[in-house]
Amino acid sequence: MKHANVHPRPQLPSLQQRGFSLVELMVGLAIGLVLVAGLSLLFASSSRSGNELEKSIRQIENGRYAVELLHDDINLAGFYGEVPTDFLGYTTPDVCATALLNLGFDKTTPSDPKVPLPIMGLTAAQAQALPTACIANHKAGTIAFAVHRLGADSVMPAAMTASSPYVQTSRCVTDPVADPFFVSTTTSDFTLKNLQCTGVNQVRPYVSRIYYIADCNECGNDTTPTLKMAELRGAQMVTVPLVEGIENLVLEYGFDTTDPADANPANDASKGSPDVFLTGLSGVVGARDNEWANVVAVRLHLLSRTTEKSSDYSDSGKTYALGPASVSGDSSGFKRRVYTTTVRLTNVAGLREVPPSAPPASSP
Numbered sequence: 001m002k003h004a005n006v007h008p009r010p011q012l013p014s015l016q017q018r019g020f021s022l023v024e025l026m027v028g029l030a031i032g033l034v035l036v037a038g039l040s041l042l043f044a045s046s047s048r049s050g051n052e053l054e055k056s057i058r059q060i061e062n063g064r065y066a067v068e069l070l071h072d073d074i075n076l077a078g079f080y081g082e083v084p085t086d087f088l089g090y091t092t093p094d095v096c097a098t099a100l101l102n103l104g105f106d107k108t109t110p111s112d113p114k115v116p117l118p119i120m121g122l123t124a125a126q127a128q129a130l131p132t133a134c135i136a137n138h139k140a141g142t143i144a145f146a147v148h149r150l151g152a153d154s155v156m157p158a159a160m161t162a163s164s165p166y167v168q169t170s171r172c173v174t175d176p177v178a179d180p181f182f183v184s185t186t187t188s189d190f191t192l193k194n195l196q197c198t199g200v201n202q203v204r205p206y207v208s209r210i211y212y213i214a215d216c217n218e219c220g221n222d223t224t225p226t227l228k229m230a231e232l233r234g235a236q237m238v239t240v241p242l243v244e245g246i247e248n249l250v251l252e253y254g255f256d257t258t259d260p261a262d263a264n265p266a267n268d269a270s271k272g273s274p275d276v277f278l279t280g281l282s283g284v285v286g287a288r289d290n291e292w293a294n295v296v297a298v299r300l301h302l303l304s305r306t307t308e309k310s311s312d313y314s315d316s317g318k319t320y321a322l323g324p325a326s327v328s329g330d331s332s333g334f335k336r337r338v339y340t341t342t343v344r345l346t347n348v349a350g351l352r353e354v355p356p357s358a359p360p361a362s363s364p
Contacts, residue, residue, distance in 0.1 A: 055306045056335065059245060063304035063339045066227050066243040070211060071343050074298050078118030078347035079149040081204050082169040084180050085351055089114040090293045095122070095146040095210055096134035098235050100165055103206065104148070105183045113180045116148035116208070117292045118348050121253060121280050127212055134237045135230045137214040142249055144212035149347070154202035157190040163234040165206040166190070172197035185235075208232040217244040224307055245307045247336070250322040252277040254297030254342075255289035260352050272296060272352035279324060296349035299323055302339040309333030 080088070091114045093104030104116035127135070127144035135144065150167055160166055168182045172193035182190055183206070194201040210230040217226040218241075227246035230237045254274025258267050274297040275289075282289040301322035315329030320338050329336065 052310060055308055055310065059304055059306045059335065059337060062243050062245045062307075063302060063337055066246050066302055066304065067300065067339045067341055069227075069242060070300055070302075071341055073147050073209065073211075074119065074300070074343040075346055076149055076152070077147045077345050079152070080115050080347070081150045081154070081167070082171065083115060083150075083167070084113055084169075088351070090117045091115070092117055092120070092292070093148075095120060095208070096130060096230075096237060097208070098232060098237060100183065100185060103165060103183065103208070105167070105181070107180055110178050110180050118148055118345060119253075119295055119298070120146045120148075120292050121251060122146070122210075122212075123280060130210075135210055135212050135214075135228070136239050137216050137219050137228075139213040139215040139225055142213040143251065144210055144249075145251055146208070146210045148209075149207050151205040151207055154204045157187045157200060157203050160185075160187055160203065161205070161234070165232070166203040167206055168192050168201055168203040171195040171201055206232070210237070211249075213246060213249050214239075214241070217241055225305070227302075243304075245304050246302060247305045248303035248322060248327055250279070250301040250325045252279055252299035252301075252323050253292075253295045254299070255282075255291075255294045256296045256349070256352060257288040257294065258352075259288070268354035268356075271354050272349040293348075296345050296352065298343045298345070300339075300341050300343060301325075303327055303336060304339065305334040305336045310335060 089106075089112055091104040091106055093116045094102060097103055104114070106114035122130075122144040124141050124143050127138055127142070128140060130138070130144075138144070157166070157168070163185050165183060165185050168184075168190040169180065170192035172195065174197055175192050179192065182192060184190065190200055190203055192201050193199065208231070212228060212230070214226050214228045216222055217224045224244050225247045226241050227243040227249070229240045229242055231240060232238075254277050256270075256272060257275040258270045260271060262271075277297075277299055278289060281292070284290050288294050303320055303322060310333050313333050313335060314331040315334075315336060316331050318329035318336075320327045320329070320336060322338060323340070
């Protein structure tokens with residue numbers, strides 16, 4: 001049996017496998033490291049920019065929020081609800097008063113009831129001298145001011161907060177006129193009646209607040225300057241942090257120097273409007289700009305700063321104008337911004353305004 005010839009397959013030359021040479025590997029690694037370093041620098045720069053932007057945004061929000069808070073409360077200063085205002089007078093209470101008899105309400109003369117001043121300014125020295133039980137951690141060299149009014153929301157006496165002062169007025173024609181209002185912390189003391197004379201009238205809480213700059217937010221843990229409020233709650237002043245990063249506060253008080261009793265029609269237009277702005281009382285005995293009762297507007301100036309430092313930042317050489325005052329920058333690394341607004345004390349100015357007289361009827 002014959003076998004077919006089988007030709008052996010030709011053997012191909014073996015292919016040798018080659019990798020990167022050492023030089024090529026080192027070049028590739030160097031290029032990769034350069035790319036990684038570039039991306040790292042880009043990421044770090046982007047992160048720093050994002051952090052700085054976040055600081056600035058937080059600072060702007062804090063400044064605006066502080067201005068809004070103070071604007072709203074100053075605007076409401078002197079709101080005393082239904083307390084008779086035809087001959088309303090004011091007393092000058094101790095801004096830290098907590099005892100009921102020292103709050104400044106006086107109805108000794110029913111036809112001339114007196115209530116606490118709507119707004120009172122405190123110099124830096126006066127604020128520093130206040131007891132720590134009233135305001136704590138006051139930042140030296142900064143002013144403070146007090147606001148007095150009644151709460152915007154009224155409640156029934158049964159819903160009163162325990163030990164807090166409330167004010168009740170009468171809306172019933174059969175109530176005795178010798179008692180234009182009651183001030184008390186006890187529910188049973190409120191007996192003045194409602195409009196229908198069928199039950200007791202509602203009451204409004206008394207609001208007494210001091211706004212000031214503290215040299216810390218969470219005192220003991222930081223040194224961030226903070227706008228704080230000391231508020232009468234119950235029988236004590238309670239400190240409430242409001243906005244951190246508020247470094248300074250300057251107020252200019254607008255005094256209405258026109259006598260409301262002035263019968264000259266030419267002066268009617270200026271009644272209820274500020275004639276002069278001062279950082280405090282003029283000190284001139286008998287002058288109308290030497291009485292807090294004549295403040296009808298306030299120019300508010302705030303200096304805010306970032307709550308965290310920015311590396312390599314300095315505002316040395318810069319001057320921040322806060323109305324008549326100024327503050328110099330430094331090399332601490334904090335960014336700063338000034339906020340200014342003007343607030344009208346509606347409840348004070350409105351009582352002084354004289355409505356424009358009707359024009360004479362035209363002849364046919």
